[in-house]
Amino acid sequence: MRHKRSDFPEGFLFGTATSSYQIEGHAQGGAGRSIWDDFAATPGNVVRAESGARACDHYTRYEADLDLVAAAGFDCYRFSLSWARVLPEGRGAVNTEGLDFYDRLTDAMLERGLKPAATLYHWELPSALQDMGGWRNRDIASWFADYSQVIMERIGDRMWSVAPINEPWCVAWLSHFMGLHAPGVRDIRAAARAMHHVLLAHGRAIEVMRALGMANLGAVVNMEWAMPADDTPEAAQAAARYDAIYNRWFLSGLFKGAYPALALEGLEPHMPKGWQNDFPTIQAPLDWCGLNYYTRKLLAADAGPWPAVREVEGPLPKTLMDWEIFPEGLYQFLKRTASEYTGDLPLYVTENGMASRDVLQDGHVYDEGRVAYIDNHLEAVRRAQAEGVPVDGYFVWSLLDNYEWALGYEKRFGLVHVDFDTLVRTPKSSYHALTAALKA
Ligand code: IFM
Numbered sequence: 001m002r003h004k005r006s007d008f009p010e011g012f013l014f015g016t017a018t019s020s021y022q023i024e025g026h027a028q029g030g031a032g033r034s035i036w037d038d039f040a041a042t043p044g045n046v047v048r049a050e051s052g053a054r055a056c057d058h059y060t061r062y063e064a065d066l067d068l069v070a071a072a073g074f075d076c077y078r079f080s081l082s083w084a085r086v087l088p089e090g091r092g093a094v095n096t097e098g099l100d101f102y103d104r105l106t107d108a109m110l111e112r113g114l115k116p117a118a119t120l121y122h123w124e125l126p127s128a129l130q131d132m133g134g135w136r137n138r139d140i141a142s143w144f145a146d147y148s149q150v151i152m153e154r155i156g157d158r159m160w161s162v163a164p165i166n167e168p169w170c171v172a173w174l175s176h177f178m179g180l181h182a183p184g185v186r187d188i189r190a191a192a193r194a195m196h197h198v199l200l201a202h203g204r205a206i207e208v209m210r211a212l213g214m215a216n217l218g219a220v221v222n223m224e225w226a227m228p229a230d231d232t233p234e235a236a237q238a239a240a241r242y243d244a245i246y247n248r249w250f251l252s253g254l255f256k257g258a259y260p261a262l263a264l265e266g267l268e269p270h271m272p273k274g275w276q277n278d279f280p281t282i283q284a285p286l287d288w289c290g291l292n293y294y295t296r297k298l299l300a301a302d303a304g305p306w307p308a309v310r311e312v313e314g315p316l317p318k319t320l321m322d323w324e325i326f327p328e329g330l331y332q333f334l335k336r337t338a339s340e341y342t343g344d345l346p347l348y349v350t351e352n353g354m355a356s357r358d359v360l361q362d363g364h365v366y367d368e369g370r371v372a373y374i375d376n377h378l379e380a381v382r383r384a385q386a387e388g389v390p391v392d393g394y395f396v397w398s399l400l401d402n403y404e405w406a407l408g409y410e411k412r413f414g415l416v417h418v419d420f421d422t423l424v425r426t427p428k429s430s431y432h433a434l435t436a437a438l439k440a
Pocket of ligand 1: 167397413
């Protein structure tokens with residue numbers, strides 16, 4: 001790895017990220033059923049119908065996992081809290097085992113000198129709330145606020161940072177328009193409602209945490225750099241529409257109190273009543289903004305109904321996800337986010353990493369491709385910093401190989417290999433390279 005800690009400004013933070021359903025083992029500890037259990041149990045949704053029932057068994061192995069985070073020299077650990085583990089029915093009765101788990105997990109981070117960077121929602125909505133409409137129902141903002149209160153009353157005093165919702169585009173669009181994630185809905189009206197309610201819920205959770213006296217609260221959005229697949233005006237328009245839906249909707253809502261016209265042109269007829277009045281809540285002041293970045297997309301016009309956009313395969317080298325490797329997009333996003341939306345607010349790269357085939361050979365996993373991927377994206381961070389963008393930290397996705405949602409366990413993103421039969425952890429070359437870089 002070319003980069004090392006000392007190449008970055010004093011105080012720049014390095015971390016690694018995971019999420020509850022992807023690693024904990026959702027069947028343990030009294031967690032309630034979630035939309036991901038239901039989605040996985042429905043034939044055709046998930047590769048080999050795999051679920052997060054056991055995952056990496058982080059629920060019982062968390063101490064050893066945190067030892068790995070600390071031993072690598074990371075400053076922060078970004079993790080998420082499972083709503084269904086805390087409130088099995090989404091509301092009402094609390095699962096004390098779940099609260100106790102997150103309490104122990106928090107203390108285990110602090111004991112190792114790691115800053116806890118929590119996310120309240122990384123996709124496992126309690127099934128009982130889905131029965132009441134889930135993200136389509138405006139009441140979800142109040143349900144989410146109540147859940148935020150319950151969990152943060154217990155651990156909020158020890159959080160270094162909190163973001164309410166990971167990747168609102170995935171919660172709303174991927175899951176309610178494309179139907180590729182739970183709850184697997186393909187419906188423009190459901191999507192429009194989810195696109196708005198996810199931000200309303202974010203704002204309500206921020207209000208709750210401010211009232212508890214908590215600081216360092218932010219938002220985490222995912223981004224794909226959208227480029228026209230050819231030089232026709234139609235392709236340029238398709239890319240702009242994709243950009244508006246994917247990248248600009250959430251930043252515009254959070255930081256401008258408005259939605260982009262190019263996205264509203266299709267979604268406005270389906271928006272919930274009175275949506276225009278919710279921006280004061282959505283725009284609750286934030287202390288930082290996190291960007292999750294992996295790839296770019298090439299777009300062309302499609303013959304179908306709005307948004308009439310088609311993805312075109314690009315020529316660049318790809319990861320196992322079939323995602324083109326394009327560090328330039330991270331640089332562009334950091335610059336654009338600061339100049340158009342967030343100004344002087346600290347930015348963090350809250351996720352970046354790649355899936356590769358990663359086989360264990362004589363006790364080693366040689367994942368040099370991942371080392372290069374991380375290195376080249378760190379270069380993009382440095383370029384943006386050199387041009388004055390306030391980027392204050394970088395988190396690798398992910399600590400462990402884990403449950404890659406609809407793609408099951410095959411897509412390995414970890415710095416640490418997990419054998420899903422024995423659950424043995426083996427740090428990969430990338431883990432060792434980062435350890436050397438962080439300690440240098
Ligand atoms: O695994 C996911 C994670 O849950 C959210 N961000 C993208 C990752 C890779 O697809």
